Amino acid sequence: MIKFGKGNLRIPKWERPVYIVAGGLTDFRKKYPEKNSCQLVTEALRMAVEENQLKVDPEQIRRMVNWCVYSQFADHFGDQLLAAAKVHDYLGFDPLGNIEVKTGGATGGSSVLAAAQAIASGYASLVPVVGWERMDEVSTKVGNSYIASAACKDFESELGWMYAAYYALMAKRYQYENNVPHESLAKIAVKNHLYAHYSPFSQNPGKYTIDDILKNEVVSDPLTFLECCVMSVGAAVLFLADEETAHQLTDQPILLKAICGGSHTLRTADRRNMPILLLPNETEATYHHFLEGRRHEWPGFSSFLAARMAAYLAYHMAGIQDPVKDFDILETHDAFTISDIQTYEDIGLRPYGRGREFIDSGEAYYEGKLPTNLSGGLIGTMHAVGATGIFQIVELLWQLQGKYDQFHGDPKMWTRYGKTKPADWKSLQVKKARRACAISHAGTGSHVTCAILEKP
Amino acid sequence: MEWPTARLEVLNEEPLVVKNPKTWYHIHSYGGWGRFFKGLRQKIIMATRCTNPTCGEKRLWLPPRSECPDCWHPMEWFEAPQVGTIFTHSVVTYPGELFKLPPGTPLISVEIEGVCTKLMSWLKEGQPLFGMKVKAVFNTEKPTNTILDLAWVPA
Numbered sequence: 001m002i003k004f005g006k007g008n009l010r011i012p013k014w015e016r017p018v019y020i021v022a023g024g025l026t027d028f029r030k031k032y033p034e035k036n037s038c039q040l041v042t043e044a045l046r047m048a049v050e051e052n053q054l055k056v057d058p059e060q061i062r063r064m065v066n067w068c069v070y071s072q073f074a075d076h077f078g079d080q081l082l083a084a085a086k087v088h089d090y091l092g093f094d095p096l097g098n099i100e101v102k103t104g105g106a107t108g109g110s111s112v113l114a115a116a117q118a119i120a121s122g123y124a125s126l127v128p129v130v131g132w133e134r135m136d137e138v139s140t141k142v143g144n145s146y147i148a149s150a151a152c153k154d155f156e157s158e159l160g161w162m163y164a165a166y167y168a169l170m171a172k173r174y175q176y177e178n179n180v181p182h183e184s185l186a187k188i189a190v191k192n193h194l195y196a197h198y199s200p201f202s203q204n205p206g207k208y209t210i211d212d213i214l215k216n217e218v219v220s221d222p223l224t225f226l227e228c229c230v231m232s233v234g235a236a237v238l239f240l241a242d243e244e245t246a247h248q249l250t251d252q253p254i255l256l257k258a259i260c261g262g263s264h265t266l267r268t269a270d271r272r273n274m275p276i277l278l279l280p281n282e283t284e285a286t287y288h289h290f291l292e293g294r295r296h297e298w299p300g301f302s303s304f305l306a307a308r309m310a311a312y313l314a315y316h317m318a319g320i321q322d323p324v325k326d327f328d329i330l331e332t333h334d335a336f337t338i339s340d341i342q343t344y345e346d347i348g349l350r351p352y353g354r355g356r357e358f359i360d361s362g363e364a365y366y367e368g369k370l371p372t373n374l375s376g377g378l379i380g381t382m383h384a385v386g387a388t389g390i391f392q393i394v395e396l397l398w399q400l401q402g403k404y405d406q407f408h409g410d411p412k413m414w415t416r417y418g419k420t421k422p423a424d425w426k427s428l429q430v431k432k433a434r435r436a437c438a439i440s441h442a443g444t445g446s447h448v449t450c451a452i453l454e455k456p
Numbered sequence: 457m458e459w460p461t462a463r464l465e466v467l468n469e470e471p472l473v474v475k476n477p478k479t480w481y482h483i484h485s486y487g488g489w490g491r492f493f494k495g496l497r498q499k500i501i502m503a504t505r506c507t508n509p510t511c512g513e514k515r516l517w518l519p520p521r522s523e524c525p526d527c528w529h530p531m532e533w534f535e536a537p538q539v540g541t542i543f544t545h546s547v548v549t550y551p552g553e554l555f556k557l558p559p560g561t562p563l564i565s566v567e568i569e570g571v572c573t574k575l576m577s578w579l580k581e582g583q584p585l586f587g588m589k590v591k592a593v594f595n596t597e598k599p600t601n602t603i604l605d606l607a608w609v610p611a
Binding site: 154 | 473513525546557563578586603
C-alpha cells in the first residue's frame, strides 16, 4: 500500500487502561542443554511471580489468570509444532484459553500487543505473556539458514541464506546515500556490548573499542560479527493486567499507554516509493531540502516503513510530541548496528538521513538525553527471538519501577547463572525515569511494534 | 514384537543429549509464479503488470505477482528488460547452510527501468559498484531451477 485512506491511519484506543505488573527472565546462552524449553519458561515465570514484590502469593496469582499469550518465533528451531500447548500445560494453565503469536523477530512485541488487546477490550483481566526460543538444536550455520527461511524462499533466501547479508545490502545503500562512517555504526556495538557487561542475563558482554569492532571478522560486508545480534536460548515473561487487578498485585504498576504495529513487504526490494509519513515532531519542512536535494525515494532500502507506521500510531495514541524529549529510556531491536541507525530515524529521534547524530551526539548513552538499550540489547545480551520483545519490556518495567539494581546488581543474581558480578559493575538505573519506549522488529522490517510505558 | 533397531546417537550423558537426524525433503510448487522460473530456461525475465484500467500502478512487478496488491486484480505476464543498474551490493563471507554460490560472490539488488520493485540477484563477473550498468545472464546448461539461474554481468 502506498496510499493511505483515513481508516488506515485511525489511531487505536484502549477501552480501558492496560497495566504491566511483573516481569521475569532467564539468563541467555548460546547453548542451554541443562534445561529444556518448558523449564526455561517456568524459570522466567517464577521470577515474575516471586521476585517482583507482588502482594499476592504465586498460587493465588495462578487462580487470577484468565488468558495466556505465547511467543515463539520458529517451530523449526524447537522442532516442536504447537509448542505453546506443551508450555501452557507445563506452566499449569490448562484449561484456560491461549494463543501463540508469530511475527518473526517482532513476535515478542506482537504478543504483548495481543495480550494488551485482551486486557483493553475486557476479554481478560490478568494475562501472562510467555516468550522463548531454543536456537541450540542446530549448528549456527543451519540456524542462519532457518532464519533466512523468514526471507522470501522463492526469490530471496537462496541469495545468502543469511539475514546479515540482507541487512548488509541495506547498510551499503544507507552508507552510500548518507555518507555514514563505519565508526558511527561501531559505536552502537561498543555501547551495547558494554551495557551487557553490567547484566547477569547477558550472553555476549564485552569491553570493546571502536577499532575492535571495525577489525572484527566480516560476516557480510560491511557488517562484522560484533555488529550482529547473538543467537540465544532463553525465556522472558510479562504479566499484563487491568487496573483493579494491577493494584491488587502491586504497588508499582506501570501503564502500557500504547502498543501499535506496522508492517511492510517481506522482500526489502519490493518497497515502492511514497511520501514520508510524518511524525508529530516533523513537518513537510523537515524534509524539504532532503527530498529535493539528495533523496528521491522513501522508504527505499534505508528506512523501515513498518517502524514509522508503528511509531506514528503509538505516538498519537500516547500523546508523544517529541520522542527524545518525552521518553526517558528506549529499547530498540538492535539486530544489527545498521538497523539501529535506521530505526532512530523511523521513530523520529532524528530526521531521515541524520540517524547517526543520535549516537554521535552521546544522547543514546546512559546519562544521555535518551539512554538506549541499557539492557545490552540484541547485540550484547540476547536474541532468543520469541522472548526478545518481551525481554525489552521487562527491562523497561524494572527501570521505571527503579529495580535495575535489584535484578542486575545483586551478586546472587550473578551466581544464580554461574557468573561473578564484575568488580567494575555499575548501576544503569535511569533516575526519575517516567516514560519508556520499546521497538520490536521482524525480518528486514516486515513487522514492527512500538510500545510506550508510563509510570502513573 | 522386536525393539526398533534405529537409535539416536547419544552426544552427552549429563544432561542427556541425543542427535535427531532429519533426512526428508519438501516438494515445493512455484504455483502461479512458475512462468518466471521457466522463462529463465529460455533466457527471458518474465514479470507481471496489472491491466486493471482503474489501478494506479502501471509498472512491472519483479518478482512477479499473480494478483495486484493495489487492487487485487489478476496481473498479466510481460517480458522485462534485461539491463539494469546496481542499487546496492554486499559480499557474504559467512553464508548460511544451503548457500549454493561460490564464496565471495557479490550479492546485488538491481534496479530496472519500468519495474516498480527492485530485484535481488548476484553478480557473476566483476566487482559491484553503485549505479553500475549490468545485463542479465542465464544458467541454461545445468539450471538449479531456483532464482540463482538468473545472474548479472557488467553491461
